[in-house]
Amino acid sequence: MTWDASLRQLTLICLLLALPGADAAGLTPKETLGKLLFFDAQLSLKGNQSCASCHVPEAGWSGANSAINAHGAVYEGSVAGRFGNRRPPSAAYATPSPVLHFAQEKSETLFIGGNFWNGRATGEKLGNPAADQAQQPFLNPLEQGLADGACVVLRACTAYGSLLEQVWTGTCAIAWPGKAAQTCAAEGGKLALNRQQRANADRAFDRIALSIAAFEASAEVNAYTSKFDYFLAGRVELSPEETLGLELFKGKGRCAECHVADKGPNGEPPLFTDFTYDNLGVPRNPENPWYAMPASVNPGGKTWLDQGLGEFLAGRADYRRFAGDNVGKQKVPTLRNVD
Structure with a gap:
């Protein structure tokens, strides 16, 4: 050295x-x-x-x-x-x-x-x-x-x-x-x-x-030290507003259908994702600097649309048959540390 x-x-x-x-x-x-x-x-x-x-x-x-x-x-x-x-x-x-x-x-x-x-x-x-x-x-x-x-x-x-x-x-x-x-x-x-x-x-x-x-994978990155974690452990109480938000999250809002808020089968802390992929129909972001990249990098130019999971599957012979049904789908993100 x-x-x-x-x-x-x-x-x-x-x-x-x-x-x-x-x-x-x-x-x-x-x-x-x-x-x-x-x-x-x-x-x-x-x-x-x-x-x-x-x-x-x-x-x-x-x-x-x-x-x-x-x-x-x-x-x-x-x-x-x-x-x-x-x-x-x-x-x-x-x-x-x-x-x-x-x-x-x-x-x-x-x-x-x-x-x-x-x-x-x-x-x-x-x-x-x-x-x-x-x-x-x-x-x-x-x-x-x-x-x-x-x-x-x-x-x-x-x-x-x-x-x-x-x-x-x-x-x-x-x-x-x-x-x-x-x-x-x-x-x-x-x-x-x-x-x-x-x-x-x-x-x-x-x-x-x-x-x-x-x-x-270490505890430094995956800390599980949010207020919600302490609430699940019985160490703190949620405020009335937070309690209502959790009820909406799990109920009428249907957020928890993809952002799972329950513990895992072995008591693991909730990850607020089910690891699946969805297309929510979010429109393109015209401020994305990708649109200004040269044609050698972005052949689609201003017409580019993010095909997400579907584009990846289309490049795989074993998954190609599923590509059409997955166009535009993106991975469900964890809601932990969401900004």
Whole structure:
């Protein structure tokens, strides 16, 4: 590890210890590693965007800029002027989502689980939708912008090699080519690795994602410390207005049909989502910066409509037959920490 990398790791650890809940959460080594990776802006093309840039703890683990949230709602990527097409969902309470699957409910086929608004982080790769999700922003040119998962591994091993070795033995045992750092710093840069070293890098990238998912599953992220949690535990009472709101939520408002407010079968705290997908008919947002992206990125231009789950299913031979019935559907979000 170089002196610069050692100093960066020490600085990150000090900053993380200053974050709310850093001491109280009692993180495991894997969760600690995941936290370091989650907050490290160097794991992006320009060294300026971390997972936490769009998933801020103080803002319910989602975007923290109120002006952006009130207008375009989409956050800029590592490369200036590049935007995706959807607002970042909360990273909190995402880990209980199961691997994407479907079930028949009367005459309807319901898709359940996965992560991202359109379910494309299925969990089929790593057995964990949150881990599948963690890999994709690193390699999205509109987000963190690196072109090669091996570049994420190189930077992570440079900064956190000892901790990676503690958590995942042998993860950083990769023979890097000359000028690997310079290659990764260039847009589109991909490392020339032989078959064995590529397999080692792919395995390491998977372990990085699993570490991030472990942090996202920790009590620091999924705290279950709302007033409602304390109410369910019998520690506080709801106000008359809150009691009426809960009655409406579960009753006439029918909110709880999708945002389930009851405990799980084993007494788990309610997640306020059933992990399914719905199309509520929300109109397009003309302030979405995606509409201003060039045709090379957004071929639909001003006519683009978010096809949601349906578009993802259409690209899957095994799910294509369900695509038409799922056009425009987005994942039911948790209402925990809603902003």
